[in-house]
Amino acid sequence: MNDAVNTRPIGVIGLGSMGGGMALSLLRAGLTVHGCDLNPDNLKAFTDAGGIAAASPAALAAACDVVFIVVVNAAQTEAVLFGESGAVETMTSDSVVVSCATLGAEFAEKLGARLAEHQVLMLDAPISGGKAKAHSGELTVMSSGPERAYEKAGAALDAISETVFRLGDRAGKGSAMKTVNQLLAGVHIAAAMEAMALGIKSGLDPEVVYEVVCNSAGRSWMFENRVPRVLSGDYTPTSMVNIFVKDLGIVLDAGKGLPMPLPVAAAAHQQFIAASGMGEGANDDSSVIKVYQATSGIDLPQKKD
Amino acid sequence: MNDAVNTRPIGVIGLGSMGGGMALSLLRAGLTVHGCDLNPDNLKAFTDAGGIAAASPAALAAACDVVFIVVVNAAQTEAVLFGESGAVETMTSDSVVVSCATLGAEFAEKLGARLAEHQVLMLDAPISGGKAKAHSGELTVMSSGPERAYEKAGAALDAISETVFRLGDRAGKGSAMKTVNQLLAGVHIAAAMEAMALGIKSGLDPEVVYEVVCNSAGRSWMFENRVPRVLSGDYTPTSMVNIFVKDLGIVLDAGKGLPMPLPVAAAAHQQFIAASGMGEGANDDSSVIKVYQATSGIDLPQKKD
Numbered sequence: 001m002n003d004a005v006n007t008r009p010i011g012v013i014g015l016g017s018m019g020g021g022m023a024l025s026l027l028r029a030g031l032t033v034h035g036c037d038l039n040p041d042n043l044k045a046f047t048d049a050g051g052i053a054a055a056s057p058a059a060l061a062a063a064c065d066v067v068f069i070v071v072v073n074a075a076q077t078e079a080v081l082f083g084e085s086g087a088v089e090t091m092t093s094d095s096v097v098v099s100c101a102t103l104g105a106e107f108a109e110k111l112g113a114r115l116a117e118h119q120v121l122m123l124d125a126p127i128s129g130g131k132a133k134a135h136s137g138e139l140t141v142m143s144s145g146p147e148r149a150y151e152k153a154g155a156a157l158d159a160i161s162e163t164v165f166r167l168g169d170r171a172g173k174g175s176a177m178k179t180v181n182q183l184l185a186g187v188h189i190a191a192a193m194e195a196m197a198l199g200i201k202s203g204l205d206p207e208v209v210y211e212v213v214c215n216s217a218g219r220s221w222m223f224e225n226r227v228p229r230v231l232s233g234d235y236t237p238t239s240m241v242n243i244f245v246k247d248l249g250i251v252l253d254a255g256k257g258l259p260m261p262l263p264v265a266a267a268a269h270q271q272f273i274a275a276s277g278m279g280e281g282a283n284d285d286s287s288v289i290k291v292y293q294a295t296s297g298i299d300l301p302q303k304k305d
Numbered sequence: 306m307n308d309a310v311n312t313r314p315i316g317v318i319g320l321g322s323m324g325g326g327m328a329l330s331l332l333r334a335g336l337t338v339h340g341c342d343l344n345p346d347n348l349k350a351f352t353d354a355g356g357i358a359a360a361s362p363a364a365l366a367a368a369c370d371v372v373f374i375v376v377v378n379a380a381q382t383e384a385v386l387f388g389e390s391g392a393v394e395t396m397t398s399d400s401v402v403v404s405c406a407t408l409g410a411e412f413a414e415k416l417g418a419r420l421a422e423h424q425v426l427m428l429d430a431p432i433s434g435g436k437a438k439a440h441s442g443e444l445t446v447m448s449s450g451p452e453r454a455y456e457k458a459g460a461a462l463d464a465i466s467e468t469v470f471r472l473g474d475r476a477g478k479g480s481a482m483k484t485v486n487q488l489l490a491g492v493h494i495a496a497a498m499e500a501m502a503l504g505i506k507s508g509l510d511p512e513v514v515y516e517v518v519c520n521s522a523g524r525s526w527m528f529e530n531r532v533p534r535v536l537s538g539d540y541t542p543t544s545m546v547n548i549f550v551k552d553l554g555i556v557l558d559a560g561k562g563l564p565m566p567l568p569v570a571a572a573a574h575q576q577f578i579a580a581s582g583m584g585e586g587a588n589d590d591s592s593v594i595k596v597y598q599a600t601s602g603i604d605l606p607q608k609k610d
Binding site: 105128129130140142163165167173176177179180181182183184185187188190191192194195196197198199201202203204208209211212213215216217218219220221222223225251254255258259260261262263264265266267268270271292295296298 | 410433434435445447468470472478481482484485486487488489490492493495496497499500501502503504506507508509513514516517518520521522523524525526527528530556559560563564565566567568569570571572573575576597600601603
């Protein structure tokens, strides 16, 4: 029974920096993978690697009973499932949606209930680790959903992840956990840029500041990961400023709904909004340091030729 | 010459959680150590371990030509050096003050100039790593000062540290670097407590939140170090709330002086001030989570008997 389940094709809707990498990891694991994406470049990279292109979410879902949704936000998740030629049109009873976008917990919980009306199981399964770990199949998955959904999606989850945290038996807890993680991730990026700017303004060598912090109690995963982009002067987006405008927005909406104040996250959010307001929204999120450059007059490291 | 230098006794003024541990590390390295502290318990622990008690900073400095100052702040540093029976009264020409308190860079630079008027060398040498690493002799030292001071203090620095970063040839840069580190450390503690409170309010198990974050992009050294105190419900101070009321104050004063805005640090500072205002100032800095408890009504883990 499990063998039969595992040999059915896996679908991936959204083949961007995260979904594209996850699709490659699924192919590497020997699975048959159908994918769709509005961007022809993303689709070509996927088919070049052995994936099967689908014309729409509905066409994809007709061939698969485990469908990963790796789009940017709640609106896109809604559209690819319930919009025109959406996946739900063709999904069969007992098939599984693995929802990977960062969603508010309340939205995720309602989505699980809506899919259940169509006899579709939902894994609320936001991911962490960035583009590199998506490609290497070493993501962290913060998930919740029914046991049956884990059984059906098990081989695929194994292929994309290093760790799958199971946080409950229905949608909502996975997204709540991702919200907590994004609070920290967003604050740490903003703090990293604030600290680097302070160091530069104080006359310290930015390379030395990086080295010292990485060996001190001030270090964070985000500091270690993002500051090298500032040092190289290369703001080619790996993860965009606007992602954290959105994700810290989800964090603060969660706080407002519960309700509880989240003042540190709110301060960090303003810095991402400021970067977006400066025209940096589609650049790498380390571009938040340009907000500090604008308000302190520091010189930033230049890109080497 | 170096042998003669290295066999002279080392002085430690301030034998609290950091200075006491550093004195033990110096003794373990086979050095003769003189210490002084206003607290008789601290002094007894030091003499029990083989240290020699001094009645005052002046009495201590008469016997040592390398003197560590491991007090809480600028006012105490000033007092033990230049106050009544201060160390400068008896320090000989070419002896070294190793200043370890977190000081503003401007204050540290002026202190170096004042000591130079007395022919005393200064190492601006704030430390990072906490009580445990002070005791194990594995601190990170962020330092600046003249070459001659490093030569004279070398054996002692080796005994207390894993890494000594040398950031310049005069006082100021060491403290500037520590200020950058404290910005990150303070923001990360406040963010850790904000995130844990959000997780608990969202209905997640705090133990699980800790485990997931420690395996995700939201992790920081402070999150990993401080959250276990919340999980155990034990707020016995390792590092007090009021230390970060002070240190983030130094960060924000630096920003005002340069000038540059530091909005994320400012938001975090308010949370430490709020904890202090709630009567938690002398408790562990993880007590910042009680500010979030007060504003969200969450239940926190209780101390096990």
